Amino acid sequence: MAIKNIFRACIISLAFIFLLNLYGCASSGNYDNNDNNDNNDNNDTTITVPTVPTASGILTISVLKAGQADAIVITTQNSCMVIDCGEKDDADKVLHYLKERNIKTIDYLVITHFDKDHVGGAAKILSNVTANIIYVPDYKGNTDEYKKYINALEMNSMSQTAITENVSFLLDDVLFEIYSPLKTSYRGDNDYSLVVLAKHGNLSFLFAGDAESERISELMEQLDGNYDYFKVPHHGRFDDMTSEFINFVNPSIAVITDSEKNPADDRTIESLSALGCEVYCTKDGTVTAISDGSEITVELVP
Numbered sequence: 001m002a003i004k005n006i007f008r009a010c011i012i013s014l015a016f017i018f019l020l021n022l023y024g025c026a027s028s029g030n031y032d033n034n035d036n037n038d039n040n041d042n043n044d045t046t047i048t049v050p051t052v053p054t055a056s057g058i059l060t061i062s063v064l065k066a067g068q069a070d071a072i073v074i075t076t077q078n079s080c081m082v083i084d085c086g087e088k089d090d091a092d093k094v095l096h097y098l099k100e101r102n103i104k105t106i107d108y109l110v111i112t113h114f115d116k117d118h119v120g121g122a123a124k125i126l127s128n129v130t131a132n133i134i135y136v137p138d139y140k141g142n143t144d145e146y147k148k149y150i151n152a153l154e155m156n157s158m159s160q161t162a163i164t165e166n167v168s169f170l171l172d173d174v175l176f177e178i179y180s181p182l183k184t185s186y187r188g189d190n191d192y193s194l195v196v197l198a199k200h201g202n203l204s205f206l207f208a209g210d211a212e213s214e215r216i217s218e219l220m221e222q223l224d225g226n227y228d229y230f231k232v233p234h235h236g237r238f239d240d241m242t243s244e245f246i247n248f249v250n251p252s253i254a255v256i257t258d259s260e261k262n263p264a265d266d267r268t269i270e271s272l273s274a275l276g277c278e279v280y281c282t283k284d285g286t287v288t289a290i291s292d293g294s295e296i297t298v299e300l301v302p
Contacts, residue, residue: 055201055293091121114141201293236264
């Protein structure tokens, strides 16, 4: 009788252990955010921004002398990012800069918007260098330069990603955040501008495309303000939001992409200088900023 009772107890214990394991497997498996449960009303759409790593290398930002156009090359320890490609005749300047540094691949290309002085050089650049990821605003351009850019994508088996929400990613020890426009339609191309924020150690770098009043108002809602380095929007033109935006950014260093023919507005430079900001203009040469995460040094090469 004792043996039967022991046997019965063993059977019950084994059954209990089996049920525990079965329940555990069902409740502790990996959760898939792409689960096909259409009735789940609690999906978390929050975008998690990575933390800024400790600076361990050098960040270099070169705003090329390209007339009244934007062509910016950013390099980290092992990676390269390009913001805008200038006009079509500026492509060779970008390619020369990359070749001098033995850069054969652009990790990220950001075309802030499709005006010819930002997308113009893209077709030739993409015909000579591979861009792994290309971010653009979510609209279509209508210039010949835009059409040539789209054709170059197809001819070179590359694709673009139109941004409709903010994007963040790390390149080595630098955190990049790209801010998309808040609206789907604007009066002009400039206010579709993607805006890039880079953080390296204790320093921050803001690239404001060609944002004008409407987009600037959005940015003052999207951003926190107070950045060390500022690529001034729209080649230093002055409008009713310029002074307010400059005070909001409060930079120590500002770079303006202008030319001898089309220099920055004196009022823009005065607003920057009133803050004690060092102002550099590409009409005077290529402006290169070098960051170690704590300090920025600037070189101007005519």
